[in-house]
Amino acid sequence: MGKFLVHRLLGVLPVMFGVSVIIFLLMHLAPGDVTTVLLGPQATEAAKTELRHALGLDQPLPLQYGRWLWRTLHGDFGVSIATQLHVAALVLPRFVNTMLLTVASLFLAIVIGYGAGLFAALRTRSIFDRGTMVVTLLAGSTPPFWLGLILVLLFAIRLRWLPVSGMTDMAGDGGALDVLRHLVLPAVTTALGPAAIITRMVRSSLREALERPHVRVARAKGLSRGVLLRRHVILNALPPIVTITGLQLGYLIGGALLTEVVFAWPGLGSLLYDSITARDMPAVQATTLLIALAFVLVNILVDFINVLLDPRLRDA
């Protein structure tokens, strides 16, 4: 078990190296001159050359990459061009807010997906089952940013139950309840697509597990449905469900980026959007790198949970 974790964590290094190269090159490809952004259009050519030298932009590309990587590994993401703040200080609170939204959405997606999937699997071909399938199909194709706006229209503008956007009210106390009220719509918006896919997976995986011979025997023995599910079905059905839940995290993080913009949720997504609009490359770099790292680590966690659940995978 420990060996598995160490092996997977070591595997992160080459992947993150590749990720950092891609992000570095991408920023390098960005059109426009940093020195013009920093010094303004009136700057003389000499001043630009001097700044370029000070920033190390006149050095060969691999050397620039090495220096950037070295600083990044030490937690120095540079200074944001738009806000003149240290990017690390800018990114950290945003990261916490994004985590809050992502975890809340994941929780919702799991509760909805596992619940609806379980009921649909136990009542195959019932009205509930068919209805669930129709809804999951629709939810899977709905653009999340649009869904967010529709929810705002219904629950914030028409019914006035929930706030339109932001994370706290100006007049509010900024306490947990206030944040929670603001969290509902973005979390539902982000969760719906992944919840749909999880529902379908839970349903099909459970149906398959229910049809296995040992379950039929257990049923013939007269076990109650609850005992049957707990002892013989659920553990067998879990691995594909955990895998698909892990895959959904990718969509969830991606979806959260868009949702944050719709709801002005102060997380990494809206920071990424603002930084791109302001062409603030150090902030874009740090945000992208951080999200990718989180995504890679989460995937390892999912694999680890799967190994815990299914001993057969341990030797693989």
Add this chain to the structure above:
Amino acid sequence: MDVPSDRVGVDGAAVAPPGEPRRPLSQRYWRLFAFLRDRTAVLAAVVLLAAALGAVFAPWLSAHDPYEADNLLRFAPPGTPGHLLGTDQQGRDMVARLLWGGRVSLLVGVVPTVLASIIGLALGMLAGYARGLLDQFVMRVLDVLLAFPMVLLAIAIAGVLTPGVTTEILAITVVLVPYVGRLARTATLGVVTMPYIEAARAAGGSSPVILARYVLPNVLSPIVVYATTLMGLMIVVGAGLSFLGLGVQPPVADWGTMVADGRVVLRRAPHVTVLPGVVILIVSLAFNFLGDGLRDALDPRTARR
């Protein structure tokens, strides 16, 4: 024959077993009939055809110019005489804008998927056929691309480069290549162990000939099915990029930018936001149904129960 677990596509769908060489003509017609019997899939195909025709013939179909503002007729609700689906905050006709918007939106959904399928197919087939170092190298590079959440990488690429339709297409293509590449490699690995490949090699067939004549036809159908489903997803992703202003630039609008435009007048005229979203939803759904239908028709074994 059981479908081995390694022949499962990225979305968990079973990939057609690569066992048989090309079927005789009559059997290929049979596939067409199987598809035509699937009413949902045919309906989906009709919807997509209508959307495509609407986009292509937009200038002849719409009575209004999509960019022509009419200050006297702003926020007209759907059902207004002369404006079937109403007008937006500048008095521009919604029907015209949806038809013209389809030109960009469909392009952004379809073109990158086709490009990525071709590139991914080539990479995956090469990796799976050559094995060894080339395989290792290609797969590690694809792994790195897969380390980004799909939307994040698309936003980063489209956001850093000069915004526009070309950038958007490029961004989505890059994001999709690893997904198709992995599927193509898995399918190729299943094919290359088949006796007819060995026979072709023994008969002196060169690698390019074997790849083109014996491997490609047998790995194509899972890729086609997967690509069709991806188009549905990419319509949504592309609309998301446009929504963020990273795609097509004003005054040209696609369905994503229309949703973004409507956002400011959500309270006053919800239809400006609602309608383009509904269109995105329907088209994306149609691609999904078409993909399901193609899968069932191309591989009877996975036909739905």
